[in-house]
Amino acid sequence: MSEKLDQLKEKLGEVSDIGRAASVLGWDQQVNMPPGGSEARGRQLATLSKIAQEKFITDEVGRLIDDLKQEFDGADTDEAAMIRVAARDYDKAKRVPPEFIAEQAIVTSKAFEAWREAKGKSDFSIFQPHLERVVELVEKYISFFPPTDHPYDVLLDDYEHGMKTADVKAIFDGLRPKQVKLIKAIASSKHVKDDFLYKKYNEQKLMDFGVQVITKFGYDWSRGRQDKAPHPFETTFSVNDVRITTRFEADNPLAMLFSTMHESGHAMYEQGINPAYERTPIAGGTSLAVHESQSRMWENLVGRSLPFWEHFYPAFKKTFPTQLDGVSLKSFYKAINTVEPSLIRVNADEATYNLHIMLRLELEIGIVEGLIAIKDLPEIWSSKMQEYLGITPPDDAKGVLQDIHWSNGAIGYFSTYALGNLISAQLWEKINKDIRNLDDQIRKGDFSELLGWLRQNIHRHGQKYEPQKLVERVTGSKITPEPYIRYLTKKYSEIYGL
């Protein structure tokens, strides 16, 4: 058996090498590439992705997986996990015909262009026919798979393996009323002063400060780097080369700092995975939601906490003495935690963010069930925004057209963001039981025990455990909204004196 296992690992190792080579090309495209390079780069990426697929779905790989599956079935070993994940991915890949993938690439490429134009002109009708084609293909995609409890399960499973539509709905149903109630309570409280956050901040100084912060977190620069790019993201070329990007927005300067912490959370997860998993199917984080739990934890539970700023605020104020003249630690802390219903998901605060997600999930399920027509989306969007957040988008650009995901065919993705928030708070409660004086440590700028805990309990496992099993294994409970609600309620009760 070990010979077959070695054979399979070698085949999948090559597939992994190609995928990671493609990641390098993708990173370069965002970070360095001169404008002229894009056409050839697109072709090079298409070729790599085609070859990776060809090399993966061979009959030989199928036979090796089948033979090994019987041998390793049910074992709690790394090898069994590799074969399980390989079998899952192989089965999915074999079900989807290459012609479909090619068609989808063409449709989504056009849909992306249409979306960009539609957003620019704030005119949904430009995007509408393309989104209709995208949805047709999504329905066709679902038809390639065996029947599930709900057709949306097929989509969800691609982004959060094992998650069911009914489960997400139940989780969100438990969350929604409490979160809405909290926001209403905050809305009737005194407004927090935060104008000093939107003064002119020096980009380089902010960037340097972010570097200092994530260095203290434990981001390993000998195995990573940070560059500027149009959008912040994390990308992995190997466990020893995990890079992040950042950007500066003049009208929201501190976003650079928080998104740096966010991306470092993704990156430290990838840097912490067992190096023995390299080039195997269980390298990389176990799911989008668990990944997001790590980025959100460093950005919000750590980076927007009072202990964190008790440590960093003196240095921060020294770096920006004019901007923060007369601003006390408490005022600053309150300001960076302002809650305010807003139109744009990516700018939403911790208290309102999940409602943006729930809205999208409901629309996606409605579309897949055939109950919502694409042409009605702008209107439904507006009414739901009013219902959940009490505001109405002035136009499509600030409403239904704001996110890129649907134009890429990524229907089923959004809920992982909210699930990530929930998991982050669930882990946080457990961490604070295991590390009694965590706040004191953070107050001293010492994050080593926190990172050590995450490495030990989450990071090193890579994809060895299914996401929900991992959460249950660590916290003793399935994904649940209670800890997140407790976290928000405590935090905002203090800030807003509820």
Next chain:
Amino acid sequence: MSEKLDQLKEKLGEVSDIGRAASVLGWDQQVNMPPGGSEARGRQLATLSKIAQEKFITDEVGRLIDDLKQEFDGADTDEAAMIRVAARDYDKAKRVPPEFIAEQAIVTSKAFEAWREAKGKSDFSIFQPHLERVVELVEKYISFFPPTDHPYDVLLDDYEHGMKTADVKAIFDGLRPKQVKLIKAIASSKHVKDDFLYKKYNEQKLMDFGVQVITKFGYDWSRGRQDKAPHPFETTFSVNDVRITTRFEADNPLAMLFSTMHESGHAMYEQGINPAYERTPIAGGTSLAVHESQSRMWENLVGRSLPFWEHFYPAFKKTFPTQLDGVSLKSFYKAINTVEPSLIRVNADEATYNLHIMLRLELEIGIVEGLIAIKDLPEIWSSKMQEYLGITPPDDAKGVLQDIHWSNGAIGYFSTYALGNLISAQLWEKINKDIRNLDDQIRKGDFSELLGWLRQNIHRHGQKYEPQKLVERVTGSKITPEPYIRYLTKKYSEIYGL
């Protein structure tokens, strides 16, 4: 036939995509990669190179080439050239067994490490056994090919297709006595003052100046970029993404400027190739020597000329007023053209450079003929340095260990550097016949007609013509040392008053 041609182009297009993806990974390795990334990067590059080879030497590609070769044989079309180059590369690739390539990769990887250590400790004995293994493999490599006039022909052909050992020897035999005579004449002349070149220069200002210069040359920044790297080089990801690197050496600051011009010469060649050749075997420059003729032309025939500095010196002096205080244009021009026998090839001036190459060629031929034992190399090196340049290396690091090439298995490469020098002067004579007032144009900082000529006569053809055929086609003569000797004699007679 056009269907078969399309099939072949598609297959070779994929091979090209993979090769260029590998170039992106290689560039990133030199320019950006954190230290941790190297192990995985090595594996990713090995996988890409293996797959490119697999995809190239299939029986199907072989059949397509055979069928098309008969159809297109002898035609002077782009298609015929593509098939000719594909057939040549295919034949070579098929002759070398994959196990040999794997063995060579291991041997040269160890040899490279040993060379680095040996050079650091200036101890040839550390490198000797590794170089012996490298040479054994080189001999084995030669045995894969049909007999040639001289066994070294096989090696030469890989770097300069169609070039024969006897031809290079004949060219160098014609060059050597005249070049030695010239150097002797210079040596007995008055020393040129050049201490101001080695003062402290600001790195960023030098870099900015280099950018200005190559922008005027016509390097297209919308299809390229420049970064810092441990060694200057040019790399091509597509005709529309051709990048260069540069470096700063505190003890030889102006080298940054000249190497930027040098690399821009390579890059403008690649940027000027017919875009219709993309993803075909005739994309890219036609040979190392012709490539070097372009880089050397911009660096030396343009960049170290008096008209060039008549244009740029006022701005340069304004940028470095302290360093160049009291230094006239003439003094500066003489200083950057100082001739002095020196130990290190890469630092050699235009007059002595080729002698460094001839020394290496003689050693390589002696090794391949079995007349020179590896253990004797340091001694032979020293005696030849004394014979040609009148100096003796104080140690191995400044002698036989200075170049990386042999550790990589690149035996047969060196002469392309000297051939590039010769071709550059040959082209220059022709250019100055075709563009009568070229000096005046350069004096005005106008390089457009020069670049236009190079595009028209050299660049756009890519690999359509064999290197020697291209030179003959353009200049009416085979590669010959006369123009280079004329160029050197004229230039240095003026500078040194010979």
